[in-house]
Every structure is written in C-alpha cells, then in structure tokens.
Amino acid sequence: MPKAAYLALRRGNLSIIPYRRTAMRASGSQFDGPGRVHIGANLPNSPSVAGHFILHDNAMCRLEGNFSILSGCRIDVYRGAALTLGSGYINVGGRLQCYSAITIGDGTFIGENFRAMDWDQHSIDGRDSAPQPIHIGASVWIGAGVTVLKGVTIGDGAVIGAGSIVTRDIGAHRLAVGIPAREVSDVSWR
Template identity: 45%
Template sequence: MTTSEFLEYMNSGRQVTAENDVHQAMHRLSQDAIRITMEINSRYHTPEEINALMSELVGEPVEVGLFPPFNTDCGKNIHLGKGVFINSGCKFQDQGGIYIGDGALIGHNTVLATLNHGLLPEERHDLIPKPIHIGKNVWIGSNSTILPGVTIGDNAVIGAGSVVTKNIPENMIAVGCPAKVIRSILDQTQI
C-alpha cells in the first residue's frame, strides 16, 4: 500500500481492522516518523534545519516554529499553515488527519489524538480515524488534549489543561475537562 493510498483510506473515516494492509502501512509510516522525530529531538537544530526535517516528516514544504521535543506516530497526515508555532513536548497522533491553520499557537505538552478504538471487545484493536481541524490564529494552552473529530474555529482560545471533546466555535474561549465555552474573545467586559 502506498502512502497516498493509506492517506486516502484514513481520510475516508472508515474503520481500520487490526492487521489488514492499512494497519501494516501505518506501522511502516510509524517507523519513518520515529526516525525523523528522533533526529529532531536528539540534538540542537537551527530553525532552517527544523523546517527541513518537518518538511520531510509531513511530506511537503513547511515553515513552522517548533521547540523540541516533538513526537508523532505517522507524520504524513499533518497539514500546517503558515506561521504555526508548536511548543515543546507536543504529541500528534495524526493518522486521522491534523489540519492547523495559519498563525496557530500550540502550547507545551499538547496532545492531538485522531484515533479511537472500537468499543466492542472483538473490535478493540480496530482503529476509527477522525480528523482534527484547528483554525487560523487559534491559541491552545499548555497540557491540553484535543480528541478525534474536533474542530476549533478561527481565533478561539483553549485554556491550559483543557480536554476538548466537542467543536469550539470561532472567537470563543473554552476551558475545562471537558472543555466548555465560557465567553467570546470579543467580550471585553470580563477582562
């Protein structure tokens, strides 16, 4: 299975049964991602070197700010806009697709998870991919977790330590576990 065939399958949202061709391709891509992220994380790199390694990881040219360490278990289904900043300790599980808009800020130790497992015991090793969409100029606070299928609208702010289980509209501040919208960023009366 080629990388493009793998991505087409994963982006369809269909369940991945354990040990099929898609699952095997996932393991192959994981090894490549481990190799590249180990290089990113093993020693100092200039910003230009980081961008070259991240471009190799995602399979297309990118210009991002990244403070290592950074981990992902695939890499090929990460889509980064211009001016994205990823702080240290972030973990991206991108098989289901991660789309990050221009100017987004991803805080320390953020986890973006795009896979669920089947709930039935006989399907527990199966994987269910769902993409994460993060809009332009979103700020995700440190130690947050964004779960499969979530969309965060442009300019939204996610408070530190939040677990985002549902979509967050644009221009909103959401905090907590599970994250709940507390107000608009445009409401200056509560500042």
C-alpha cells in the same frame, strides 16, 4: 532560533530543518508546499530534549507557512495520513498522532505538552474507533497541557485554556476551558 541544523532539505521554497536530538524519518517526496518547518529547535538557554518526526509510508506533510516544532515533540503521521501546517509553533513536549488528517492553521500557537490524536487506537464495547480528522483553525491559541481528540474542529481565533480536553467542536472566537472543554465566552486576541 538556535544554531543551524545539522541537516536540511530544501526544494524550491520548501524547507525542512531538523535540529540535533531529533530523530527524523521521511523522504523528501513526502513533504509538499511552499513553507518551512523547524523540527526540534529549543528555546534560548533551554536544554535540548530528544524528540522525533516520522512520516510513515505513504504519509504526507504539507507546509503552508513557517512553522516550528520545538524540542521534545513526538510527531507520527501514519500510513496514508496527512498533516498540514500553517504558520506558528508547537511548544516543547507536544505529541501528534495522525492516522487520518490533522490541520493546524496560520498564526496558531500551541503551548507545551499539547496532545492531538485523530484516532482512539481501539474500540470499547463495539463503538466506532475509526480515525476522524482534526482541524485547528487560524489564529488559535492553545494553552499548555491541552488534549484534542478525534473529529474536533477548533474555529479561527479560538482560545483553549490550559489543561483542557477538547472532545467536541469549538466555535470561532470562543474561549473554551475544562474537562471536557466547554465554550464560556467570546474572545479576541492578537
């Protein structure tokens, strides 16, 4: 882990540790749970890239485990939305746009330049554009450059291949790849 953060919030077992070059806007009351999150940490011998973590008014972040959000990530949790983090990490350049709810389970590892958006932010031809929660299960591996769209559930133990766009649910212990992502086989990983 990189050198100590310049500012940390600790309340009981809860710890929020932002690193340099990470813009953070949230109040301590917007965090809940027994966990810890490192925000903006960078890998050894890697340059630190600016990022941000913003909890807008009435948004909540629940920390269930020890989670790391590496440098260059941009996390926005909008008014009234909830982000829940288990244990694991999001590698450099990740982007979360949470308008409703995004949950990331325990032991989940997410590659660089990941995107998750639980709302389209607009409608096309009158189609429903309401936010829909995203649920990423426990022990999931998501490759680099993956995008997960609104309303998707990724089951426990699933693996999502690099560059995939996940537009529908992926079952537990399934390998999914492609645009749009399709389940191609069973998978087991540790």
